[in-house]
Amino acid sequence: MSSTTACGYDFKSGERYLVYASRSSGELLPRVSLCSRTRPSDAAFDDLELLRAAQQGRSETRIFGSVWRSDHTSANAGGSTGLQSGVKIVATGNGQEFETVTDSSGWFRFTRLPLGQYTVRAWLNNHFSKEGRYAPTLSAQQGCAEVSFHFNAGARVAGSLTGPDGQPMAQATVVIKDVGLPKTVDAQNAGLFWAMTDRQGRYEIEALPPGRYSVGISSPQTSGADVPYLLVSPRQGTATARRAPLSVAPDQNLEGVDIQHPANIELQTVSGVVRLPDGSPADAAVVVRDAAHGWLLQQVKVDADGRFALKLFVGQSYRIHAYNFQLGHHDDQHSQPLTVLVGQKVEPLELRLAWPPGHVRR
Structure with a gap:
């Protein structure tokens, strides 16, 4: 027979246990609680040693x-x-x-x-x-x-997020993305890890496989807006690196990967249309990636006329392309990617879908 009276394991017939109990004045039977240090005797070595020392009047x-x-x-x-x-x-x-x-x-x-x-x-x-x-x-x-x-298992990255004034930023999202994974639509969430900052602006991300990671934040200044992550350059020590991938070794503990929110961020709308090979509007999805490392940042559906409007961060470069998700996986139509530096004058984009080379329609 077995019982679940103790917390975390079952009592089993034939085994010996160290049972913790207490008895108040006037009570006939001792009282046990659901979660206590009750455990099998072979897992209670330290408890038994301390109890024996107490019985012998020794302080240990x-x-x-x-x-x-x-x-x-x-x-x-x-x-x-x-x-x-x-x-x-x-x-x-x-x-x-x-x-x-x-x-x-x-x-x-x-x-x-x-x-x-x-x-x-x-x-x-x-x-x-x-x-x-x-x-x-x-x-x-x-x-x-x-x-x-x-x-x-895996590595750990930890640090703090501060505002332009140097004060901690609480309840903000810090994300890192393994940029060494295949740049496919199907892998959009693979290799993505995130954490919320605490009241002191600190964050901690664990269980990371070794790899090269880009770092981004969900900026509180754009709360509620449908925008991609803001890519940032974390500091390690006193140096602020260019926005290069963060290299993480197996089981490495990276402390002090600190991030400061940029002083001024600005959004710009980038619009366009997606067309089928025959020029008619497409029922498609538009994919936004980091131009430097291919991190998939955002994916939006076009409207009934094939049009889209993206709110992107000024000063950052993006690679934008479209694909026709109405077709089967093996019949995807994709457009050629366009690289856009937001902040410069950007004319409305036209993304023309095409069949992949050598494709034979079924």
């Missing part, structure tokens, strides 16, 4: 925990989650530093530590480290703490 300090790694990424949706052995753990406090590694079961422990506050950090490799969610304090009243770490 201990920081312990586990390291988990999830292999779920956009490139590996069926990945696994498990405890990670051999991970370096460093605890710093009271002017001292203590180091250990996770054992074969993915657990670590520091014992007999001086009382005080500690910072605990796990080093998955030379690139990637992560600090515990809180800084545990060991005191005479509470001499133990558990700190667990959860890593997503």
Whole structure:
């Protein structure tokens, strides 16, 4: 028989458990709560050691925990989650530093530590480290703490977004796109990762496969408008790079990828018409890409007369083309792409659809 009284696992017949319970004055039976530290005895080593020390009148300090790694990424949706052995753990406090590694079961422990506050950090490799969610304090009243770490497979990019005045920009969207993926309509959402900034303007994007990424933001200044992402040049350290792709290595931890919103942004309407090979209006979609790296930024449907109007950012270059989505996948008609630098005078565009070379109509 089994029960789900405890939180996170089933009780199984024949297994031994360490059960946490409490009993108030006047109660005959002890009381258990749904989510507690109740667990199988073979997973309660640190709890049992501390209880034995208390029974013997010994005061023992201990920081312990586990390291988990999830292999779920956009490139590996069926990945696994498990405890990670051999991970370096460093605890710093009271002017001292203590180091250990996770054992074969993915657990670590520091014992007999001086009382005080500690910072605990796990080093998955030379690139990637992560600090515990809180800084545990060991005191005479509470001499133990558990700190667990959860890593997503892949790299991490983190930084802050500030306005032109240098103040944090909260609740804005930061997006990065793997520009090394095939430039096809079908791959428009592949390799796209995003995060919302917090109240301090900070963002964090995890589980990134290695690659080359362009960076964009959803500008609060254009909230509610149907516009593409505003492509930006993040700073790393004190240098602001040209808008070149951000190179990310396997499991790399890129901190300080900071973004400052441009002081002045302006939108310009770029309009045009899409025509079939015979010159009649087409029922088509217009695709807007970053001219430099091919990032698909926007896709809009034309009206009944084949016309479209795009609101694009002045000063940025776009590659615009159209395709006929009414046909089957193998019978797509595409127009030649046109490169547009917004800000210069742009005449209405005419995108003429054509059959691909060598196409045989069915």
